[in-house]
Amino acid sequence: MKLKNVLFLMLAMLVVLIACKKPEDKKILPVVTTNDISEITKISATSGGNVIFDGGKMVTERGVCWDTTKLPLATINKTIDGSGEGTFISLIKNLQLNTTYYVRAYATTTDGTGYGNTIIFKTSPATTPILGETTITNKLQTSISWKCSVLSDGGAPVLKVGIRWGKGILYPPNNYESPTIWNYLDMNSLEGTITGLDPNTYYFIEPYATNSSGTGYGFYNFFKTSPTTPTLSTRVVTEIKSSTATSGGEIISNGGAPITAQGVCWSTTMNPTIVDSKTSDGIGTAGVVINLITGLKLLDVFTSSITGLITGTTYYIRAYATNNAGTGYGNVVSFTTQMSTLLEIEVREYYSDVVISGASIILYPTIADWDAQTNKIIEGFTDADGIAVFSNLDQFIYYVDVWEATHDNYKLRNEDVGFITTPQIIPHTINRFIAYVDIATHVKGVARGSREMVIIKLERKAVDKSIK
Numbered sequence: 001m002k003l004k005n006v007l008f009l010m011l012a013m014l015v016v017l018i019a020c021k022k023p024e025d026k027k028i029l030p031v032v033t034t035n036d037i038s039e040i041t042k043i044s045a046t047s048g049g050n051v052i053f054d055g056g057k058m059v060t061e062r063g064v065c066w067d068t069t070k071l072p073l074a075t076i077n078k079t080i081d082g083s084g085e086g087t088f089i090s091l092i093k094n095l096q097l098n099t100t101y102y103v104r105a106y107a108t109t110t111d112g113t114g115y116g117n118t119i120i121f122k123t124s125p126a127t128t129p130i131l132g133e134t135t136i137t138n139k140l141q142t143s144i145s146w147k148c149s150v151l152s153d154g155g156a157p158v159l160k161v162g163i164r165w166g167k168g169i170l171y172p173p174n175n176y177e178s179p180t181i182w183n184y185l186d187m188n189s190l191e192g193t194i195t196g197l198d199p200n201t202y203y204f205i206e207p208y209a210t211n212s213s214g215t216g217y218g219f220y221n222f223f224k225t226s227p228t229t230p231t232l233s234t235r236v237v238t239e240i241k242s243s244t245a246t247s248g249g250e251i252i253s254n255g256g257a258p259i260t261a262q263g264v265c266w267s268t269t270m271n272p273t274i275v276d277s278k279t280s281d282g283i284g285t286a287g288v289v290i291n292l293i294t295g296l297k298l299l300d301v302f303t304s305s306i307t308g309l310i311t312g313t314t315y316y317i318r319a320y321a322t323n324n325a326g327t328g329y330g331n332v333v334s335f336t337t338q339m340s341t342l343l344e345i346e347v348r349e350y351y352s353d354v355v356i357s358g359a360s361i362i363l364y365p366t367i368a369d370w371d372a373q374t375n376k377i378i379e380g381f382t383d384a385d386g387i388a389v390f391s392n393l394d395q396f397i398y399y400v401d402v403w404e405a406t407h408d409n410y411k412l413r414n415e416d417v418g419f420i421t422t423p424q425i426i427p428h429t430i431n432r433f434i435a436y437v438d439i440a441t442h443v444k445g446v447a448r449g450s451r452e453m454v455i456i457k458l459e460r461k462a463v464d465k466s467i468k
Contacts, residue, residue, distance in 0.1 A: 027111040028057075030109055031114060033050045043097060045095065046090070047089075049105025051084065059083050060083050060110075062080075065078035097124060100121075102120055127155060129158055129215075141200075141225055141228035141256075168203075199255055201256060203224070229323065234317065234331050235250065237317060242337055244309060246304070263278050263279035263304050264319050266278070266315045279304040312428075316333070341393045341431070344430055346432070347388075348386060357384050357385070360402070361388045363377045363378050364400075431460070433459065
């Protein structure tokens with residue numbers, strides 16, 4: 001009986017102990033809602049949430065989480081935007097362009113993490129690159145260097161960059177030259193050089209960058225290349241004589257600026273310049289457009305008369321033309337002046353063999369001129385040695401008339417001859433002759449008497465020297 005009572009008492013106590021034990025606490029997660037997505041870009045978006053109920057525990061972390069699959073978890077891709085209940089704003093970054101994402105807000109307590117509703121959005125696709133201002137870093141006659149920066153790649157890798165250009169000051173230009181492509185290094189080193197441009201010409205340039213979305217263009221820029229010196233050639237030297245010659249030049253291009261001086265320059269050494277002897281043959285007209293449809297430009301050809309040369313000397317000559325960029329030169333041409341042809345006539349009395357000074361010697365080109373005393377080529381007077389010298393003669397035979405200083409004529413003795421001719425003149429030497437006369441008193445126009453003045457003979461002296 002006692003044993004039954006003891007067992008009953010123990011059972012009763014167990015029941016009491018079980019009835020008096022506190023039940024385990026139930027975990028209650030925070031309640032949170034997700035804000036709509038806004039400010040969507042290629043790589044970012046804005047969302048947030050509102051922690052409505054913390055579940056009786058302190059919210060230690062809140063934000064949004066996202067993934068490309070449904071029901072993202074706050075483990076990797078998430079924001080942390082404070083703690084506690086209430087609203088919050090979240091900036092979602094480092095997204096991939098043109099991609100669908102799932103986003104929901106979250107809040108965490110010691111009981112766990114509660115999630116809001118899921119929002120679906122898609123990031124923006126890539127756009128064309130955005131380029132900055134184009135600057136000219138170096139400008140020359142036929143080339144320029146430029147620089148530009150890529151402010152944004154448009155959200156996609158830049159595949160190629162370059163620049164396009166054309167002539168003129170209108171945008172866009174009527175024609176672009178073939179664009180040049182450079183390797184893209186980084187967004188701060190987009191630069192290059194354009195060559196083969198025309199001097200003193202307006203151009204338009206526009207850099208570009210291309211990605212998978214298309215091509216973006218930078219700010220266009222206008223510039224004008226600097227003028228260059230004229231381009232020309234030297235004409236062949238002609239009409240070469242002992243002290244003169246003829247040449248000239250042909251201006252192929254005025255270098256993009258008006259030609260202010262042109263001519264030829266020469267020296268006895270190679271590569272003469274305008275500091276040496278030169279001609280001045282006006283201003284040039286090369287480069288002037290003569291056909292507006294075809295753009296044909298006028299070439300300028302000029303002729304130069306070269307004087308003051310030294311006989312028997314080799315010269316180097318080249319054409320020149322000057323504009324505000326400087327002086328351009330043509331090719332060098334060499335030539336040698338002719339040696340001078342001299343005629344020396346000595347007048348002597350035939351019988352006494354004494355020289356006659358002060359006698360007048362006249363050269364005529366033809367027998368008719370000699371007879372009519374017209375069209376004389378030159379007249380000279382004998383010096384104290386009875387010699388007269390004639391230079392720069394062009395023809396080979398002359399008709400000679402010898403007079404006294406008072407122009408009483410020394411007539412020919414032989415009536416059948418009627419004149420004296422020089423033997424053929426040898427060019428580039430001193431041709432020396434003696435005119436022997438018989439002195440007699442005579443008045444021109446009066447019938448000859450027995451003691452008239454006559455030229456008895458004209459003979460060549462020994463040619464004992466030449467012009468060097």
